[in-house]
Amino acid sequence: TEELLRNSEKQRVIGELAAGVAHEIRNPLTALRGFVQLFQQGSAGHPSYYQVMLDELDRINFIVSELLLLAKPQAVHLQERDLTVLLRNVLMLVDTQAIMNNVQILTEFEEGLPLIVCEENQLKQVFINLLKNAIEAMPEGGDVKVQVRRQDEDHLLIRVTDKGCGIPEDLIPRLGEPFYTTKEKGTGLGLMVSYKIIQYHQGEIEIESGPDGTTIDVILPVELTGAVAEIG
Numbered sequence: 001t002e003e004l005l006r007n008s009e010k011q012r013v014i015g016e017l018a019a020g021v022a023h024e025i026r027n028p029l030t031a032l033r034g035f036v037q038l039f040q041q042g043s044a045g046h047p048s049y050y051q052v053m054l055d056e057l058d059r060i061n062f063i064v065s066e067l068l069l070l071a072k073p074q075a076v077h078l079q080e081r082d083l084t085v086l087l088r089n090v091l092m093l094v095d096t097q098a099i100m101n102n103v104q105i106l107t108e109f110e111e112g113l114p115l116i117v118c119e120e121n122q123l124k125q126v127f128i129n130l131l132k133n134a135i136e137a138m139p140e141g142g143d144v145k146v147q148v149r150r151q152d153e154d155h156l157l158i159r160v161t162d163k164g165c166g167i168p169e170d171l172i173p174r175l176g177e178p179f180y181t182t183k184e185k186g187t188g189l190g191l192m193v194s195y196k197i198i199q200y201h202q203g204e205i206e207i208e209s210g211p212d213g214t215t216i217d218v219i220l221p222v223e224l225t226g227a228v229a230e231i232g
């Protein structure tokens, strides 16, 4: 029964997502069609049209691949990992974006933390999402802090703090919803995917936000208990 429930929940979520994606990619497709028609009518078009078309295609590609990550059952490889090593790898990935945006990422990692059981690539995805959001929230640049410490005997706490624009309080409950975004080029998929992944890891995400910035806590158990469903 549990598996049946899980499957129907999964189908419901994917159904909702499919509806959202259809909506989300219709605009860039309409734009692309317009350009093709223009060319068909013999118009050479302005060279900048090509860049617009490429950007629109990239956007569709990005949305679809972020979605696939969620919809497709991943081959799950739960392994013991050092969270601080994992985070340092993530920091390398987002470093260029941080530098380009005048953002400095400061770390405070407690030493001697236990290894945690996790699906490494999925967890990386979560922290990439959180750090990208932190950077994007600070268009003027500034500091983002990443802290890792023991929360209690069986849990670790990862805290990402930015001094960015903040999230209006009434919007916080909507953050797990697909396609909720306040960004011109946002997808609104990052946090939803992150919630899913942390849920799978039997952890929690807590968000505190105000006009002075945002603090996101991810609390992860060191061990996973019971049978673990596939992600998605």
Ligand code: ADP
Binding pocket: 129, 133, 134, 137, 162, 164, 165, 166, 167, 175, 180, 181, 182, 183, 185, 186, 187, 188, 189, 190, 191, 192, 214
């Ligand atoms: P996206 O980044 O593509 O918009 P997300 O799911 O990652 O999608 O985030 C959804 C929305 O949540 C963002 O558009 C933004 O409004 C808000 N948000 C998330 N993180 C932050 C943050 N650190 N500071 C301010 N707003 C945030």
Ligand code: MG
Binding pocket: 129, 132, 133, 190, 191
């Ligand atoms: Mg995001």
